[in-house]
Amino acid sequence: MLLYVKYMVSLRCKLVVKQEIQKLGLHCVNLDLGTVEVLEKMTDSQREQLSENLMKYGLELLDDKRNIIISKIKGLIIEMIHYSDEIPKVNFSDYLSEKLGYDYTYLSNTFSEIQGITIQQFIIIHKIERVKELLLYDELNLTEISYKLQYSSVAHLSSQFKKVTGLSPSFFKKLKNKRLRNLEDL
Template identity: 75%
Template structure:
């Protein structure tokens, strides 16, 4: 039996879900971002208890098919952008469509209808969050970040970064240094 869980987007979330499953004596085969596959069916009482326990931790057990599909789309994108060393070489639309076994137009229409933004906008938002992370770690320069995240150029990355954050990547990096300097002077 598969259960889908909203807001389960990190390793910490996976650990939380694992703990809740253990408390209820539920055994699983697969525990992945946004999804857990149980060895056996669960009772309505176990389902309700799991739902309540997950809500306390900010997670939500999904029941309707649209919500489940939206969550799957989001998890594919989050995993692709944040947890993969290299982004796929194919178009994102092909990658998502292939990963979820649905026509991309169908996925795109449902996502836009429910979330109010396009899948492409969601990808851009997450790519910019990843750029921020990489800038803060200070391990890669902007050219390397642009290459790693498949931007056509540093200028393209910078323009998109500024459009989303209102700041240039270099100014964002300076803010980090200023904040660090201010903390050291306390």
């Protein structure tokens, strides 16, 4: 039996899902991006219990096909931007279509209708969050970050960063450094 669970791509979430399934006396065969394959057929009460148990961890058992697709889109984007060493050098639309087995137009329309933003806007938001992380770690300069996240130029990254945050990347970094100095003065 295949279940769909809304969770972030992390080892901790996968372990929680697996443990909760095992508590019900069921056997998890495969845990993948947002999907869990259970060996046995679940009863309605087991499904309800699993749903309640997962909610305690902020995880959600999904039933609606469109919500499942959106959860998978988000998971793939988050995994690609936040957890991959390098973003694949393919077009995001081609990547999502290939991974999910749906036409990009269908994926895009479904995502926009339910989320109220486009897939591209969701990608930009997460890329900027990743830029912030990388700026805070202070291991890469802006040129390296731009290359790592496949921006066409530092100027494009800076423009997008300012549009989303209202700050330039250099000002954002100065704010971080100022906060650190203020903490040291305490």
